[in-house]
Amino acid sequence: MSAVQERLKEIASGGAFGEGRALRVLNTSEHGKGEQFQSELMFLQVDLVPTRGKLIKIPVVVKTQLQDEESREAADTAIQFFNEVTMYKIILPKLGGHELAIAPKMYYGEASGGEAYDRDLIVLEDLRPKGYKVPSKVWLDYDHVSITMKKLGQFHGLSYKLKRTSPEKFQQLANSLRTKKLLGIDAVCKGSMLRSFQQLLDNNPPYSVASRAYRKLSSKSASELSTSLNMAQEPFAVITHGDFNKNNVMYTYDETGKVVDVKFFDFAYSMFGEPTMDISFYLYLNTSPDLRLQHWSDFLSIYWDGVTSVIEDPGFTYDEFLKNFSQKAITGLIPSSFYLPLLLNPGCLDKEEHRKLPEEEKVNFFVTLGGDESTAAITAIVRHLLDSGYLEEFLISFRFV
Secondary structure, three states, X not given: OOHHHHHHHHHHHOOOOOOOEEEEEEEOOOOOOXXXXXXXXXXXXXXXXXXXXXXXXEEEEEEEOOOOHHHHHHHOHHHHHHHHHHHHHHHHHHHOOOOOOOOOOEEEEEOOOOOOHHHOEEEEEOOHHHOOEOOOOOOOOHHHHHHHHHXXXXXXXXXXXXXXXXXXXXXXXXXXXXXXXXXXXXXXXHHHHHHHHHHHHHHOOOOOXXXXXXXXXXXXXXXXXXXXXXXXXXXXXXXXXXXXOHHHEEEEEOOXXXXXXXXXXXXXXXXXXXXXXXXXXXXXXXXXXXXXXXXHHHHHHHHHHHXXXXXXXXXXXXXXXXXXXXXXXXXXXXXXXXXXXXXXXXXXXXXXXXXXXXXXXXXXXXXXXXXXXXXXXHHHHHHHHHHOOHHHHHHHHOOOO
């Protein structure tokens, strides 16, 4: 039995899974154990013998720290674990997330803050037996995006509601999250953004909107961009998911295959900040150029419906929301410019080998990954930002801190 399985038996004895004792802890999938980008996962089953009644089988997802110390430090995983445990254990319940069924249940969470990485552990309900799954396609259809935007609006609406009913309590929750450092991605970020803008820079004069927007973006480091674009600004600030994309969302379907529910997970990047971060990253990463052309305004309206279903007046109007969004919509381009080529070319990144590469080769890997297809995909994001007037709003209205 592995150390993690032994640990689950100990946790069970403390009542984490209900009254009773753990008879055994089983692996439930040969393909369930594996390293994510910044953590490791195991899919297990706890067989619990209750004080009375029949054996209860509890499927769980167990998340542990990366084993490699250098990788942990590079990803700042101590803060990630702390924030994720804080979200599941404290913030989501107090916001009202359980009532809206936003996320899977957390049975147990422990985060040492870097003091004892081998003790860091998150044990979640495994939603797969209930039919939930992460979609395999990079670009999602209208139904998937619509149900996600509605639930995202509800999630953000919980922040607005608590700010209204108990501002001091909300601020305590917001302050409980720690700020994650962006380490070692500046060169990759700059190279990927240049790749996304290159065609417009080549085909437009230096005084064009696209050229001036690129110069404004490229004048700052990745850390400065993240700090400024994601800074909490009232009355719009919320507790965000922080890494909101289809890899951190699970869907379930009815007998006809229609999507009927969605849940969010992996809150390691949550912060008190700008809601545009969640909205624009998801929409730019996980919608095709055609879907954006046809339904962009619909998706923003559906998001707003989600917000106002939780609190009728969040403290600003829909037009004010759109104005704020337009100034910062470019925030979704920054991670999408290097992450979208990865999604379009699955299995291309060997993290161990990539970590050993010189910095110049790491950058070259990202800025050439996927060739013309990937370049076209991220260029399409910039074209949408330009055509929607978002680049101009960024130039005119947005000020770096």
